[in-house]
Amino acid sequence: MTLTTHSKKRIEVMIEEPALVRITELLDRFDATGYTVLPALAGRGMSGSWRRNDAFGDAGRIVSVVCITDPSKVDGVLEAIREVVERHIGIVSVCDVEVIRSEHF
Amino acid sequence: MTLTTHSKKRIEVMIEEPALVRITELLDRFDATGYTVLPALAGRGMSGSWRRNDAFGDAGRIVSVVCITDPSKVDGVLEAIREVVERHIGIVSVCDVEVIRSEHF
């Protein structure tokens, strides 16, 4: 690419909705500049399968939290997230991305 | 990263909703440990464009199935997915990710 881009990390946390607030508070605490929460419709994991329309309230639903952040912050954030997902239903993955406006991350 | 992470693959299948069940059954068959389905709002591809609110029922809507799985399983899964998306509307992509709790994948 000729356009200047910057290497960042894209953290994706799939977490049960009631515990979402724990992840977002943690991201606030670690100064992750931002995040976006996407709803999920259905899923399956070790604790069984679920569908959005087959649950009352938020319990049992998964949301996906996407946080693009600087590689320097990833270790701390992941360590903290691990603590949350160890008690709650959730999975975490990280991938490399390039971004165009580095002041946002 | 100082935190121990494990290399996995993130498979993303954009598939028309009526055929979703074919993808999830296939993932079950291949022992993919889990997957999450995200709804889409709108899109465009070779077969034209669509919007969620402009369709009745499920036909014409796309969902995104995300499955994070071990590299060793990817080939088999992709081959099977290819068969489904060859008959149905859908696209498939794979990227590398790191995960923190390998027992989940």
Added chain:
Amino acid sequence: MTLTTHSKKRIEVMIEEPALVRITELLDRFDATGYTVLPALAGRGMSGSWRRNDAFGDAGRIVSVVCITDPSKVDGVLEAIREVVERHIGIVSVCDVEVIRSEHF
């Protein structure tokens, strides 16, 4: 992987919903073969935090536009997207993916 795959780029644009049409028109203009729009539920960034259920109309909501496209087209597309997100609320990231049916991209 033994299955033949093709290297592509996955562009992800988080953009405020009212400006979505600017991104999709731009993708049409650049002959990006397709894209998919995912809704978001909530988020936080430099311009504050938001939740889908706490906004009237579309203003204030973010959607995620995913476009998988050929590396050769990425530069042009990114440059054009940058112009849009400079005036609007939004962030852009790119990652490497492999796809199985190259005729779609």
Added chain:
Amino acid sequence: MGGMLEIAQQNLVSPMVLFFALGLFASFVKSDMSVPSAIAKTMALYLMMAIGFKGGVELAGSGLTMTLFAVLFAGAVLSALLPVIGFGLLRVTSGLSRVDAAAVAAHYGSISIVTFVAATQAVTSAGLDYDGYMIAVAAVMESPAIVVALLLAKRGNGASADTGQGAHIGREIFFNSSVLMLTGAFVIGYVTGKPGLETIAPFIVDPFRGVLCLFLLDMGLIAGRGLRSGLGKLSMPVLLYGLYMPLTGAVIGAGAAMLIGLPAGSAALLITLSASASYIAVPAALRLALPEATPSIYLTLSLGVTFPFNLAIGIPVYIWLAEVLT
């Protein structure tokens, strides 16, 4: 009871049809107006719940008669027969592939519950009555067309064998939301009768026509957008099919109604069912069972062409036909 023109005129200035027109207009001026899909889906459930329940209550009042069984049987036969005719017509007149022709034909053999509901309103406005069992006929006519069309498509080798998906497809055909809600509410209405109806009438009877208006607004939006993007892709013979096939179905349905000796109101509904084309249940089933067929053809045709045609012009014609023939 007045001529066709009077019925037609009365139909055209009903709030129902006008809200549909508003939706069409909004789509043509590219307005951002839209009804959330969760609401559209729930309104569809509601309309089927209401119409099914009322039908069951009616039947509980009138009891089971021979006519009931005759017309149920006729409905099943019509639903199975019309796709064969439609398929033949399409193969002869248009260049559609075997698979696409079968897919289109399936839609016209099956029924549109919203067209049916609109017809019940128009029938009532025209001063006629209809029998409760006509709702059961609607439920019966949903599925046979799909089965027949699949057989038509698979007889050739245009479609690959569909292994191991029979169970899904069967469920999609016979237990889809629409069939189950209609039949279920019908049975509940039959069991609970008038007293049951009284407890929930303020929900399923009183606001019914208003909800129908909102639903039709949404259908206008969707049909209009479908037309804008899809109309150009239809060849002239295919497009014409969207206009003459409902009339063909209507004539055959009218014949069946005469044979059975249905009263005018019910006859008008059987004719409407025969003339109407599905755009919810059948597309979903076909995406699973016949993915090779091109959705934009059958959706544009049934939702963009035939539905508006039936709503604005067809229904008055069918009512007039029923009055003349019975």
Added chain:
Amino acid sequence: MGGMLEIAQQNLVSPMVLFFALGLFASFVKSDMSVPSAIAKTMALYLMMAIGFKGGVELAGSGLTMTLFAVLFAGAVLSALLPVIGFGLLRVTSGLSRVDAAAVAAHYGSISIVTFVAATQAVTSAGLDYDGYMIAVAAVMESPAIVVALLLAKRGNGASADTGQGAHIGREIFFNSSVLMLTGAFVIGYVTGKPGLETIAPFIVDPFRGVLCLFLLDMGLIAGRGLRSGLGKLSMPVLLYGLYMPLTGAVIGAGAAMLIGLPAGSAALLITLSASASYIAVPAALRLALPEATPSIYLTLSLGVTFPFNLAIGIPVYIWLAEVLT
């Protein structure tokens, strides 16, 4: 007033119970029928708004009495006491861990507002009246059970300390949507009284039972799917708990009703509240406060086993019990 069988039979053929059965049936034949979650959530809000408002209006008519305070107090005590009993029973009879036993017990100490609403309909159908303040009792009984169950779970070391999340959990327990809507609408109903009710009755009174039918259809779908996937994972002692615990609660609730001297209709509701198990508010609170507990156990039990039991069999029994004892 009739015997128990008559009430039971009348209950079983009400549209409410039949739509629940339709949902169960649809889930068993694996139909794709579903109610969008946005609608289900709104219907839940609606039911609480309506029942809360009407309760407040009733209370405004009858005024504050000693009985009111007595029954509010009794409600709080029942909600705190029943989890202790349930916890003990589970620990003795089943192999559930301390945490899982506490979680299950919390659900049965708290209440199901939909069971309550269904009971108000059945009470009315049985020709009885109930007092408006019973809605306040329902609100009061939502939360104490959760607090007690958390204490039971944390007394052991089965659960790690939950640092710094107290505020969230407290809000989730005392200001959850369900408690707030019930209480808020109750207060508004009390303040605006009959004139206020008249302005919005066509929204919250007339269509109420119809909305309840649609809501119960959805609950049937969800309960059925929960049962299909979860029933096999429950051991027999746990499963039986889902049947005898409501009856245990009912008996204790009946005792409280007698002590206070409640009239039959209100007594039937207090008994129903004691017998019912939560499946909305408590699960959400526990996922936050007690994530170690296994959701599939408490959800399958309260929604899949106890809810249908109460709806079909329990409520008539509780009404009969109330009539016999008062």
Added chain:
Amino acid sequence: MGGMLEIAQQNLVSPMVLFFALGLFASFVKSDMSVPSAIAKTMALYLMMAIGFKGGVELAGSGLTMTLFAVLFAGAVLSALLPVIGFGLLRVTSGLSRVDAAAVAAHYGSISIVTFVAATQAVTSAGLDYDGYMIAVAAVMESPAIVVALLLAKRGNGASADTGQGAHIGREIFFNSSVLMLTGAFVIGYVTGKPGLETIAPFIVDPFRGVLCLFLLDMGLIAGRGLRSGLGKLSMPVLLYGLYMPLTGAVIGAGAAMLIGLPAGSAALLITLSASASYIAVPAALRLALPEATPSIYLTLSLGVTFPFNLAIGIPVYIWLAEVLT
């Protein structure tokens, strides 16, 4: 017809205002209560459909008069004029940039349909009548303010030229969902008249006030959360603008009403329209046409400050003003 205090008091204990307060309260205690956005959007459509339709029916009854054209014209002028005044006031009193000042001014020139609807209820409760054409006035006042504000913003060089997006923006301004639904339903109501209204009254008339309560609950939640996060960021002069601008608009609107010689009920509505600030249509249009403006300023101000002010205090004042002046 009673003094201002009486109207005010009656307004404050209406279910409408109390449900709004419940929403505010829930947001302040950080409850998780929320109304799904699909429902909020549909309720907004519903309110406009209902109010538009009823207005059209009224007009069909009363016929086209000179007053109608005079007040439509006055509405357009007010909507174009108020942003100029507001812009001037903001530029003089606050440190807002040209672009932000223009954006805020646009909101106050345009209207809030929910404030309008609430005012129609209060007007009726106060024993007054209003003319059907006032709904057309509401539709007419939606858009001119946006155009004028864009001109104000672009006269400077604070905003870059917006090339090639004119068509989108034009549609967003003149064919947005809100304008189209109001106008469309108005025309349909006019065409179908009283007989049309009768068929759908159980949907659009009877439950109207109840739906409004649920909608206002949601507005309370959203306004409260907006206030919590945004209030601190508003400077005092900007905040005060949210209180004196509605009053300024009201006085100017009252002048126009006197000039035309509107009867009290309609005058109260014209005053309310002038005093109210948009928070749905204008923000969406401005994000497209003037993305440089800061959303948190105009949203917090119009939804968090002015809307509650108008609902609780403004409307009674405007009705009293109309009664005094006409």
